[in-house]
C-alpha cells in the first residue's frame with residue numbers, strides 16, 4: 450500500500466513530483482487555490498482573438514538538461530522557438546542581448562568583432578577595480594553609455610531601487626556578444642509546447658493515481674491528514690508569515706488588444722526610466738506557427754509585492770536572506786513536509802531547473818521510503 454501524499458500547488462513542481470509518486474504506487478492528491486493547473490506557466494486562449502496567452506507573463510522553455518527535455522517532450526509536442534528581444538531606448542529600437550548589431554547601431558559604426566571588443570574595452574571604466582554594486586559592475590564592463598541605455602532605467606523599473614543598491618553579483622559576466630547572435634538563450638534545447646503549458650501539465654497530471662482539486666486552498670493545519678505533504682506555496686506562508694514577509698517584486702499586466710501585428714515581435718523592452726513599462730509582450734508571436742487576425746498584448750510594470758499580490762521575483766537582498774534563514778531553520782524541523790519549487794525555496798527558478806529539482810525531490814522521497822529513512826524538509830538548500 451502506498452502513502453497518501455499531498456501536493457500543495459499544481460504548478461510544475463507539484464505535477465512532476467505527483468506524477469512520479471503516482472507511478473510508484475502512492476495515492477497522490479494535488480490541490481491548487483487557482484482555478485487552473487500549471488501555476489505561473491499557465492496558458493489559455495483569449496476568447497476574442499484565439500491567441501494563446503501566457504497569463505502570468507511570457508514563458509520560453511530552454512535547457513541544456515537532456516533528461517528534462519526528454520521529460521517535457523513526453524507530455525507535449527515542442528515546436529522550435531527562439532527568443533529574440535528588442536529594446537526601445539533613447540528614441541531607437543535595438544537588438545538585445547547587446548550584440549555586434551546593437552554596438553554598431555548605438556555608436557554609428559561598422560566594427561568587426563575584434564574591433565568592437567577593443568572599442569568596448571576603451572569604454573569600460575578602468576578606475577573600478579573591485580566593483581561593489583550592479584552599477585559599478587556594469588560600468589566596469591561596458592562603460593557609461595551602454596549602461597545608461599540598456600541597464601540603468603530598466604533595472605530601476607524592474608527592481609524599484611537604484612542599481613547602486615544592488616549587488617555586483619547580479620551581473621556575473623560581460624553582458625555583450627561580439628557577433629550577430631541575437632538568440633536570448635544559449636541553451637541547446639529551446640521551444641514552445643504546441644498547445645501551451647497548461648495542456649502539458651494536464652497531461653503530466655493525467656494518471657489514475659492522481660486526484661486534482663482546483664479552487665482549493667490548503668491550510669497548513671491540515672498537514673496532519675496526510676502521510677507527507679510537498680508544499681510549493683510560499684515558505685513564509687506555511688507559517689502564516691509570523692516572522693515577517695519575504696520580499697518579492699510583483700508584476701502588473703495591462704492587457705490590450707489590437708488588429709494585425711502591433712509591435713512586430715514578441716518582446717519589446719523599454720530602457721528609458723521615464724517610460725513606465727519595463728516591456729510589452731505580444732503573445733501571438735510566442736506561437737509563430739499559428740495565424741490570428743487579432744492580437745493580445747501585455748504592458749508590464751513591476752512594483753513591490755503587497756500581501757494580496759502575486760509574488761513573482763524573490764528580492765533576496767541582505768535583509769531577506771536573514772529572514773529566510775530563520776524560516777529555513779524552522780522548516781528543517783518538519784518531518785512530514787517538504788518545501789519545493791520557486792516559492793517553497795524562495796528562489797528564482799527557470800522551468801527546466803524546477804522540473805529537475807522536482808524529479809530529484811521525488812526520487813529522494815522514494816529512496817527514503819524504501820530505506821525507512823525520514824524525508825528531508827528540503828532537497829535543495831534554499832540559502
Ligand SMILES: Cc1cc2nc3c(=O)[nH]c(=O)nc-3n(C[C@H](O)[C@H](O)[C@H](O)COP(=O)(O)OP(=O)(O)OC[C@H]3O[C@@H](n4cnc5c(N)ncnc54)[C@H](O)[C@@H]3O)c2cc1C
Pocket residue numbers: 457458459460461462463480481482483487488489490505506507508509510511665666667668681682683700761762789790791792798799800801803
Ligand atoms: C514573470 C516570469 C516569467 C518567467 N519566464 C520564464 C521563462 O521564460 N522560462 C523559464 O524557464 N521559466 C520562466 N519563469 C519561471 C517559471 O514560472 C517557474 O519555473 C515555475 O512557475 C515554477 O513552478 P512551481 O510549481 O515551483 O511554482 P508555481 O508555478 O508558482 O506554482 C505554485 C502553485 O502553488 C499554488 N499554491 C500556493 N499556495 C497554495 C495553497 N496554500 N493552497 C493551494 N495552492 C497553493 C499556487 O496557486 C500556484 O499555482 C518565469 C517566472 C516569472 C515570474
